[in-house]
Amino acid sequence: MAKVFLNGQPVEHAHEVHEHISPMSTYNAVIGALFVLTGLTFAVSFADLGPASLTVAMVVAFIKASLVVAYFMHLKYDDKYHLFVFLGTIIFVGIFFGFTMFDLKSRDALNDEQETFVRWKEMENAGKGLAVGVDNVPERRAKVLAEIEAHGGGHGGGHGEAGHGGGEHKTDAKAEHKAAAH
Amino acid sequence: MSNEHAHAPAHDDDEHNPHLAHHFDTMGQQTAAAKLGMWLFLATEILMFSGLFLAYFILRMFYPEMVLEAHEYLSKWAGGINTVVLLTSSYTMALGVRSIQLGDVKKLRLMLVLTILCGCIFMVVKYFEYSAKFEHGMLPGKFYSAHLHGYEIDGLPHIFFGVYFMMTGLHGIHVAIGLAIMLWMFVRAGRGEFNAKNYVAIENTGLYWHLVDLIWIFLFPLLYLVK
Structure with a gap:
């Protein structure tokens, strides 16, 4: 065979x-x-x-x-x-x-070492909106948010279009849930 | 060449096996091809589930407290019972394959029935688990509404339940498909299609079912137990 x-x-x-x-x-x-x-x-x-x-x-x-x-x-x-x-x-x-x-x-x-995060933020801020970038450390994210807040309060409206990456969504969702729960 | 083929030795009864497809030379070759195909399919299944497992691990890495808090709402007992049920079904399936290896069609059909029974118990327990989650609003993403039902889970529970429903849901779909295949095998066995020399379909059904079990072996401790 x-x-x-x-x-x-x-x-x-x-x-x-x-x-x-x-x-x-x-x-x-x-x-x-x-x-x-x-x-x-x-x-x-x-x-x-x-x-x-x-x-x-x-x-x-x-x-x-x-x-x-x-x-x-x-x-x-x-x-x-x-x-x-x-x-x-x-x-x-x-x-x-x-x-x-x-x-x-x-x-x-x-990001810390190469300051990618900061550069990115500056780059975006030079343009239209505010970029929060992707940052998984809550303390640092809070610091950056405070910084942006201090630099220009008038940018509040640009928040939506600057929804860059997860960082902002997370804070948004968190705030939403806190608000809903209480 | 074809002449040579025609004068195959008389002891080679594969030539006359009605289950031998014409493009294979022997039953052994046919079986090996089918099993290799099945293993390759199982490889893609493992890779598909691995993405969901990775999603779980990432969620756990970023939000350990939230995962621990949310997982308390999963019933350890329901998960435990389902683990035992699924392991038992794997055992009966393996015995089914053994029965047909020994040529015992009757016992094969009995084992298939027992396996289907275990699979159904699994689905029933899952149904009760899911309906409890639905009732409490512990649903994925935008459907999440547990906070309206008096459950306060800090962090991102809607993401956790998204992962939970995707993992157990995809697994549940596999169980349902497995049940349908076993029913089909039960019918085919009744028609006398399988014997000690031709049972690769049963064996592949078994491989698929064991894989479903295998995934649950990891799902159970990760979702229900881990602290």
Whole structure:
């Protein structure tokens, strides 16, 4: 018969199905472990672990996920190429998370260092409206707002069109909610 | 070449398997292609959900107190029950795949029914959770009105509930689709389409269902439990 290829590799005896059939004991042990770990996360959530609680919860979740992937999804016994696809995805998720978080966390420091934020503000103020820019530090945002207030009260009307980035929206929303609540 | 094909060895009963599509040489090859396709699909699913998880982490990073305060309004018990239900459904699904690996169609159908049952329980619990949130005005974005119902949550709770509804909602849609697929598999199994040599559709259904479970494993502690 014609040569048979599986995932790019020529295969001998391709008609044989080599599926691994796990014994019942494996499935029972895995579901038992999953229940125990769920109970553990649940119990831990009542204890006050502070910032460590996120780490603990994530570690437990990763163990649970690994059990499901390895035994229920048969990745432990499956074609290694499927494991490659799966782990490759996880790596890309890691890059996605890592770079975004790094950017958001280091943005303030960079703005301070290069005075990007201030320059941007000046540039915008030279034009028509008032730019508050994107600033995630409430104290500094308040300071900038006060500065702008002091420089020219007449600009109040230009607030809407100068809605630059998240900073202003956040303050607006906050104020709105405070107002609505009281 | 075609001559060679015609003289395939007699023991190769794949040639006569009615489930073998003509563009595959063997059942093994057909199964491998289907499973690889499924894993690639699961990869896109993981990437899609990762965006929502990232949104959650960013919200949490900028507004830790608000997230902690808002999450107190989610029922730990409802989430916990749903976790157990979903894990159980994954277990029965895995046993369903095992049954058909051993050629037991009857047991496969039983396991599919049990899995569907668990999925339905999950959806019912979700329904009660959602209706409580709707009643209290804990809704996403501009629909948020909990402050009119006497709930004061500082910060940006409308964003938190936006993330909550997007994450659990997209997950819920996946559960609903999974239920429909399992029902379809139940019917196909009844027609005698599956046997120990042809069950990749069941296996792929299982992979999809386990992924839904996998996402919940992370959703549950992040949304309901974490302090």
